[in-house]
Amino acid sequence: MYAVLIAPSANRVYAEASVSLLTAELGVFASTLLDGRLSAIREERLAGVPYLVFDGTLSDVDIGALANLSSLYALFELHGDLLRPVPATGLDRFSSDLVSIPKYAGKTNEQFTKLLLNVTAVSTDRPADFLSRRLRVLDPMCGRGTTLNQAMTYGFDATGVDLDGKDFEAYAGFLRTWLKTKRLKHTAEITPLRRNRARLGRRFDALVGDRKAGEPQKICFVNADTLRSAEIFKAASFDVLVTDLPYGVQHGSRQSGALSRSPLTLLAEAVSPWSKLVRPGGAVGISWNTYGGSWDEVAEILASAGFCVLSGDAYRGFAHRVDQAINRDLIVATVPT
Structure with a gap:
């Protein structure tokens, strides 16, 4: 016991x-x-x-x-x-301050970010990969990068997408400073992102580690519209997709000329391009404010995009209160093989 x-x-x-x-x-x-x-x-x-x-x-x-x-x-x-x-040593490759140092309004609780990544990563068709492989993690609405930092701490390759230019600049600045402070070998650069000569946004890429010691760890943040994710990344590029939907604040695509306040509206639009990016057998984990939509509504959106929603007892036990306006839950689904 x-x-x-x-x-x-x-x-x-x-x-x-x-x-x-x-x-x-x-x-x-x-x-x-x-x-x-x-x-x-x-x-x-x-x-x-x-x-x-x-x-x-x-x-x-x-x-x-x-x-x-x-x-x-x-x-x-x-x-x-x-x-x-009982001595217990986890995956952590870097110190916890990589996740804990950034402080800003609206930051998702660090323990919950770790929980969301955990339950999604062990729900793929190869759960043992969580412990033995460098997983490729995507957060398609990454904000200021809490998920990216947690994935990086685990030694995974991490990629994020977000439309907010200030969040992009804040993350790039923080990670560069942190890597220099820790005296870790790395490269980091910001480049324009273009497709068919059209500018989609900006891209921050960091490689952490010495190439002589093996393949460097890859961290990427793309400052662009998440609805265009399938234009930016190759199909089936990621093992795991995790994200925390906005809690009713303005967000989303500007292609329609207006921003939406409904996270489920954004999810319904985004789930199709997202589905192309996760490999067969990979998993998707999404958290959201249930005052903006029920678990069944989110499950229906994911199922309509071809995902297999996991609905066992353990997967239905994550609903919890955040504050008087937010009751958070999460859902996990897999991509059919």
Whole structure:
């Protein structure tokens, strides 16, 4: 029997939801990456402190997988009333300040960003790739790049798209400064983005690492309309697509001459080009404000674009309150093989 001590959160509201969110996240790990090797996930209080407890026999690989859980603070083996610490080392290649340093209005909670990436990455047709391969991650509405930084921390290749020029410049400036401060070998440049002689926007590319030591890690941010993503990237270029839909603020395509305030309207327009970019067997994870549309409505949009929506119990356990105007949920779907 094992017990997870839940990490504290700087966000009080998120901390209140952390037990149920970690329960759902662990349930997804159990049914995918761990292939049913743990069971009976439940909350228990030990000496007045909440823990997430579960049964199972875990290998070193399993423990390494659980080390990446978004709200795991420490893992213990439970013997009666005694807790034996279990060393758990996750994927993190870089220090956590890559994700935590940027502060700005509207930033998605860092633990939730990690959770969304986790449950999507282990839901592909090859869950073990999460631990063994450099996944190619796309966030087609990346804002100032929290998802990109989390993917980079894991050692994945990360690509983002966003229409906001200020977000693009802020991310490029931050990453350049961070890489220099950490004294990491890298190249970074901003270039114009053109197709058929027409300018689509700008592109920031960073290569991290020494080519002599292997293929450098690739980070890319494209300042362009997400609805034109299929014109920018090759088909089936990514293993995983994750994004947090805007919470009712202005966003979206300017091709129609007006901006939409409905995140589901944008999703309905964007899902077709996005579907071309994820490889067969890959996975898509989307979070949104349920006051702007129900889980069933989002599922219908994804299914109409050919995705297979995952609707098991664990995948339906992520709804939680953010504030009085936002109740957030997430949905995961796969691309048919």
